Amino acid sequence: xxxxxxAEIADIFGCASAQKAKTxxxxxxxxxxxxxxxxxxxxxxxxxVAGGMxxxxxxxxxxVKFVAGALFPVGLIMVCIAGADLFTSDCAGMTxxxxxxxxxxxxxxxxxxxxxxxxxxxxxxxxxxxxxxTGVIASEYFTNYLNALAYGKLKYDWGTVFLKGIGANMxxxxxxxxxxxxxxxxxxxxxxxxxxxxxxxxxxxxxIANMFFIPxxxxxGASIGWMQFIGQNLIPATIGNIVGGALFVGMxxxxxxxxx
Numbered sequence: 001x002x003x004x005x006x007a008e009i010a011d012i013f014g015c016a017s018a019q020k021a022k023t024x025x026x027x028x029x030x031x032x033x034x035x036x037x038x039x040x041x042x043x044x045x046x047x048x049v050a051g052g053m054x055x056x057x058x059x060x061x062x063x064v065k066f067v068a069g070a071l072f073p074v075g076l077i078m079v080c081i082a083g084a085d086l087f088t089s090d091c092a093g094m095t096x097x098x099x100x101x102x103x104x105x106x107x108x109x110x111x112x113x114x115x116x117x118x119x120x121x122x123x124x125x126x127x128x129x130x131x132x133x134t135g136v137i138a139s140e141y142f143t144n145y146l147n148a149l150a151y152g153k154l155k156y157d158w159g160t161v162f163l164k165g166i167g168a169n170m171x172x173x174x175x176x177x178x179x180x181x182x183x184x185x186x187x188x189x190x191x192x193x194x195x196x197x198x199x200x201x202x203x204x205x206x207x208i209a210n211m212f213f214i215p216x217x218x219x220x221g222a223s224i225g226w227m228q229f230i231g232q233n234l235i236p237a238t239i240g241n242i243v244g245g246a247l248f249v250g251m252x253x254x255x256x257x258x259x260x
Contacts, residue, residue, distance in 0.1 A: 021110070036118065065200075120208075128216075150217035
Protein backbone atom coordinates (compact mmCIF):
# COMPACT_ATOMS: atom_id res chain seq x y z
CA UNK A 1 0.00 0.00 0.00
CA UNK A 2 1.58 3.30 -1.07
CA UNK A 3 1.49 6.49 0.95
CA UNK A 4 3.12 9.91 0.92
CA UNK A 5 6.45 10.44 2.69
CA UNK A 6 6.66 12.91 5.61
CA ALA A 7 8.36 15.48 3.38
CA GLU A 8 5.55 15.12 0.82
CA ILE A 9 2.95 15.41 3.59
CA ALA A 10 4.51 18.68 4.77
CA ASP A 11 4.17 20.11 1.28
CA ILE A 12 0.62 18.80 0.74
CA PHE A 13 -0.54 20.02 4.17
CA GLY A 14 1.05 23.44 3.61
CA CYS A 15 -0.43 23.81 0.12
CA ALA A 16 -3.90 22.81 1.34
CA SER A 17 -3.68 25.39 4.14
CA ALA A 18 -2.48 28.09 1.72
CA GLN A 19 -5.45 27.35 -0.52
CA LYS A 20 -7.76 27.52 2.50
CA ALA A 21 -6.47 31.01 3.30
CA LYS A 22 -7.58 32.11 -0.20
CA THR A 23 -11.12 30.75 0.19
CA UNK A 24 -13.82 33.44 -0.19
CA UNK A 25 -15.11 34.69 3.15
CA UNK A 26 -18.63 33.24 3.02
CA UNK A 27 -17.42 29.84 1.83
CA UNK A 28 -14.76 29.77 4.56
CA UNK A 29 -17.16 30.54 7.39
CA UNK A 30 -19.54 27.84 6.11
CA UNK A 31 -16.63 25.37 6.11
CA UNK A 32 -15.79 26.41 9.67
CA UNK A 33 -19.40 26.03 10.82
CA UNK A 34 -19.46 22.55 9.30
CA UNK A 35 -16.19 21.75 11.09
CA UNK A 36 -17.79 22.63 14.41
CA UNK A 37 -20.87 20.59 13.54
CA UNK A 38 -18.85 17.49 12.65
CA UNK A 39 -16.74 17.63 15.83
CA UNK A 40 -19.87 18.14 17.94
CA UNK A 41 -21.59 15.17 16.29
CA UNK A 42 -18.59 13.02 17.20
CA UNK A 43 -18.96 14.29 20.76
CA UNK A 44 -22.69 13.58 20.79
CA UNK A 45 -22.04 10.04 19.64
CA UNK A 46 -19.64 9.45 22.53
CA UNK A 47 -22.18 10.77 25.04
CA UNK A 48 -24.92 8.48 23.75
CA VAL A 49 -22.77 5.34 23.64
CA ALA A 50 -20.36 5.82 26.57
CA GLY A 51 -23.15 7.40 28.65
CA GLY A 52 -25.23 4.28 28.09
CA MET A 53 -22.65 2.15 29.90
CA UNK A 54 -23.17 3.15 33.58
CA UNK A 55 -22.62 -0.35 34.94
CA UNK A 56 -19.45 -0.79 32.94
CA UNK A 57 -18.15 2.59 34.11
CA UNK A 58 -18.30 1.48 37.74
CA UNK A 59 -16.45 -1.75 36.99
CA UNK A 60 -14.11 -0.78 34.17
CA UNK A 61 -13.79 2.97 33.63
CA UNK A 62 -10.86 2.42 31.26
CA UNK A 63 -13.11 0.50 28.86
CA VAL A 64 -15.66 3.33 28.82
CA LYS A 65 -12.88 5.84 28.14
CA PHE A 66 -11.65 3.69 25.27
CA VAL A 67 -15.16 3.41 23.80
CA ALA A 68 -15.44 7.21 23.88
CA GLY A 69 -11.99 7.47 22.34
CA ALA A 70 -12.84 4.98 19.63
CA LEU A 71 -16.00 6.85 18.60
CA PHE A 72 -15.06 10.52 18.85
CA PRO A 73 -12.64 10.49 15.85
CA VAL A 74 -15.56 10.19 13.41
CA GLY A 75 -15.87 13.96 13.78
CA LEU A 76 -12.36 14.70 12.50
CA ILE A 77 -12.70 12.00 9.84
CA MET A 78 -15.77 13.82 8.51
CA VAL A 79 -13.93 17.15 8.66
CA CYS A 80 -11.01 15.82 6.61
CA ILE A 81 -12.87 13.66 4.10
CA ALA A 82 -16.13 15.56 3.59
CA GLY A 83 -14.35 18.91 3.60
CA ALA A 84 -14.64 21.37 6.48
CA ASP A 85 -12.38 23.65 8.49
CA LEU A 86 -11.18 23.11 12.05
CA PHE A 87 -9.29 25.65 14.15
CA THR A 88 -7.14 23.07 15.87
CA SER A 89 -5.77 21.49 12.69
CA ASP A 90 -5.29 25.01 11.30
CA CYS A 91 -2.82 25.57 14.13
CA ALA A 92 -0.42 23.19 12.38
CA GLY A 93 -1.48 23.70 8.76
CA MET A 94 -1.31 27.49 8.71
CA THR A 95 1.99 27.40 10.57
CA UNK A 96 3.39 25.11 7.87
CA UNK A 97 2.14 27.29 5.00
CA UNK A 98 3.50 30.42 6.69
CA UNK A 99 6.93 28.85 7.23
CA UNK A 100 6.91 27.73 3.60
CA UNK A 101 6.12 31.36 2.63
CA UNK A 102 2.94 30.26 0.88
CA UNK A 103 0.86 32.59 3.11
CA UNK A 104 1.65 35.78 5.08
CA UNK A 105 1.44 35.80 8.86
CA UNK A 106 -1.68 37.96 8.64
CA UNK A 107 -3.48 35.11 6.85
CA UNK A 108 -2.55 32.73 9.65
CA UNK A 109 -4.15 35.04 12.23
CA UNK A 110 -7.24 35.61 10.07
CA UNK A 111 -7.81 31.89 9.51
CA UNK A 112 -7.31 31.06 13.19
CA UNK A 113 -9.76 33.75 14.37
CA UNK A 114 -12.47 33.00 11.81
CA UNK A 115 -12.18 29.23 12.23
CA UNK A 116 -12.41 29.52 16.02
CA UNK A 117 -15.47 31.78 15.98
CA UNK A 118 -17.42 29.81 13.41
CA UNK A 119 -16.39 26.40 14.81
CA UNK A 120 -18.05 27.65 18.00
CA UNK A 121 -21.25 28.52 16.12
CA UNK A 122 -21.29 25.05 14.57
CA UNK A 123 -20.82 23.31 17.91
CA UNK A 124 -23.64 25.33 19.47
CA UNK A 125 -26.02 24.36 16.68
CA UNK A 126 -25.51 20.69 17.54
CA UNK A 127 -25.30 21.33 21.28
CA UNK A 128 -28.52 23.32 21.61
CA UNK A 129 -30.70 22.23 18.72
CA UNK A 130 -29.63 18.66 17.86
CA UNK A 131 -28.75 17.46 21.37
CA UNK A 132 -30.70 19.55 23.89
CA UNK A 133 -33.90 20.53 22.06
CA THR A 134 -34.41 17.11 20.47
CA GLY A 135 -34.20 15.35 23.83
CA VAL A 136 -31.62 12.93 22.42
CA ILE A 137 -29.66 13.09 25.68
CA ALA A 138 -32.62 13.53 28.02
CA SER A 139 -32.04 10.11 29.61
CA GLU A 140 -30.51 10.37 33.07
CA TYR A 141 -27.72 8.02 31.93
CA PHE A 142 -26.64 10.44 29.24
CA THR A 143 -27.13 13.52 31.41
CA ASN A 144 -25.19 12.02 34.30
CA TYR A 145 -22.32 11.06 32.00
CA LEU A 146 -22.27 14.49 30.35
CA ASN A 147 -22.40 16.37 33.66
CA ALA A 148 -19.64 14.24 35.14
CA LEU A 149 -17.54 14.87 32.04
CA ALA A 150 -18.13 18.64 32.19
CA TYR A 151 -17.50 18.92 35.94
CA GLY A 152 -14.39 16.81 35.53
CA LYS A 153 -12.99 19.21 32.93
CA LEU A 154 -13.48 22.14 35.31
CA LYS A 155 -11.74 20.62 38.33
CA TYR A 156 -8.22 21.22 36.99
CA ASP A 157 -6.15 24.35 37.47
CA TRP A 158 -5.26 26.61 34.54
CA GLY A 159 -1.77 25.18 34.07
CA THR A 160 -3.00 21.59 33.97
CA VAL A 161 -5.64 22.38 31.34
CA PHE A 162 -2.98 24.22 29.32
CA LEU A 163 -0.70 21.18 29.34
CA LYS A 164 -3.58 18.85 28.49
CA GLY A 165 -4.44 21.21 25.63
CA ILE A 166 -0.91 20.79 24.26
CA GLY A 167 -1.27 17.01 24.35
CA ALA A 168 -4.67 17.08 22.66
CA ASN A 169 -3.67 19.17 19.68
CA MET A 170 -0.34 17.47 19.17
CA UNK A 171 -2.35 14.32 18.59
CA UNK A 172 -5.15 15.95 16.57
CA UNK A 173 -2.65 17.60 14.22
CA UNK A 174 -0.66 14.38 13.91
CA UNK A 175 -3.96 12.72 13.03
CA UNK A 176 -4.55 15.28 10.30
CA UNK A 177 -0.92 14.85 9.17
CA UNK A 178 -1.34 11.07 8.97
CA UNK A 179 -4.61 11.55 7.08
CA UNK A 180 -2.69 13.45 4.42
CA UNK A 181 -0.26 10.52 4.18
CA UNK A 182 -2.92 8.20 2.79
CA UNK A 183 -3.99 7.94 -0.83
CA UNK A 184 -7.35 6.27 -0.15
CA UNK A 185 -10.30 6.91 2.16
CA UNK A 186 -9.73 3.87 4.39
CA UNK A 187 -6.11 4.85 4.91
CA UNK A 188 -7.11 8.42 5.73
CA UNK A 189 -9.72 7.25 8.23
CA UNK A 190 -7.28 4.94 10.02
CA UNK A 191 -4.52 7.55 10.02
CA UNK A 192 -6.83 10.11 11.61
CA UNK A 193 -8.48 7.65 13.99
CA UNK A 194 -5.42 6.39 15.87
CA UNK A 195 -4.02 9.67 17.34
CA UNK A 196 -7.47 11.14 18.05
CA UNK A 197 -8.52 7.95 19.83
CA UNK A 198 -5.41 8.27 22.00
CA UNK A 199 -6.10 11.86 23.06
CA UNK A 200 -9.75 11.23 23.93
CA UNK A 201 -9.04 8.01 25.84
CA UNK A 202 -6.30 9.71 27.86
CA UNK A 203 -8.54 12.70 28.58
CA UNK A 204 -6.67 15.64 27.07
CA UNK A 205 -8.41 18.96 26.42
CA UNK A 206 -9.56 19.92 22.91
CA UNK A 207 -11.05 23.42 22.75
CA ILE A 208 -13.55 22.75 19.95
CA ALA A 209 -14.74 19.50 21.51
CA ASN A 210 -15.17 21.30 24.84
CA MET A 211 -17.31 23.89 23.03
CA PHE A 212 -19.75 21.02 22.63
CA PHE A 213 -19.41 19.04 25.86
CA ILE A 214 -19.55 21.78 28.47
CA PRO A 215 -22.22 24.04 26.88
CA UNK A 216 -24.41 20.97 26.31
CA UNK A 217 -24.14 20.20 30.02
CA UNK A 218 -25.06 23.85 30.75
CA UNK A 219 -28.10 23.67 28.45
CA UNK A 220 -29.18 20.51 30.26
CA GLY A 221 -29.08 22.05 33.71
CA ALA A 222 -25.52 21.64 34.98
CA SER A 223 -24.60 24.28 37.56
CA ILE A 224 -21.77 25.72 35.46
CA GLY A 225 -21.50 29.37 34.48
CA TRP A 226 -20.39 30.47 31.03
CA MET A 227 -17.58 32.60 32.44
CA GLN A 228 -16.45 29.64 34.55
CA PHE A 229 -16.32 27.49 31.42
CA ILE A 230 -14.45 30.13 29.42
CA GLY A 231 -12.00 31.13 32.13
CA GLN A 232 -11.21 27.77 33.68
CA ASN A 233 -11.26 25.57 30.60
CA LEU A 234 -11.72 27.16 27.19
CA ILE A 235 -8.97 29.79 27.37
CA PRO A 236 -6.17 27.56 28.72
CA ALA A 237 -7.24 24.67 26.47
CA THR A 238 -7.17 26.98 23.43
CA ILE A 239 -3.72 28.35 24.23
CA GLY A 240 -2.46 24.81 24.84
CA ASN A 241 -3.98 23.70 21.53
CA ILE A 242 -2.16 26.50 19.72
CA VAL A 243 1.16 25.48 21.28
CA GLY A 244 0.56 21.78 20.64
CA GLY A 245 -0.42 22.24 17.00
CA ALA A 246 1.69 25.20 15.91
CA LEU A 247 4.90 24.42 17.80
CA PHE A 248 5.03 20.66 18.20
CA VAL A 249 3.67 19.80 14.74
CA GLY A 250 3.70 22.81 12.41
CA MET A 251 7.00 24.40 13.40
CA UNK A 252 8.95 21.23 14.13
CA UNK A 253 7.93 19.41 10.97
CA UNK A 254 8.14 22.63 8.99
CA UNK A 255 11.74 22.99 10.11
CA UNK A 256 12.65 19.35 9.54
CA UNK A 257 11.14 18.95 6.09
CA UNK A 258 10.94 22.43 4.57
CA UNK A 259 13.37 24.97 6.03
CA UNK A 260 16.50 25.40 3.92
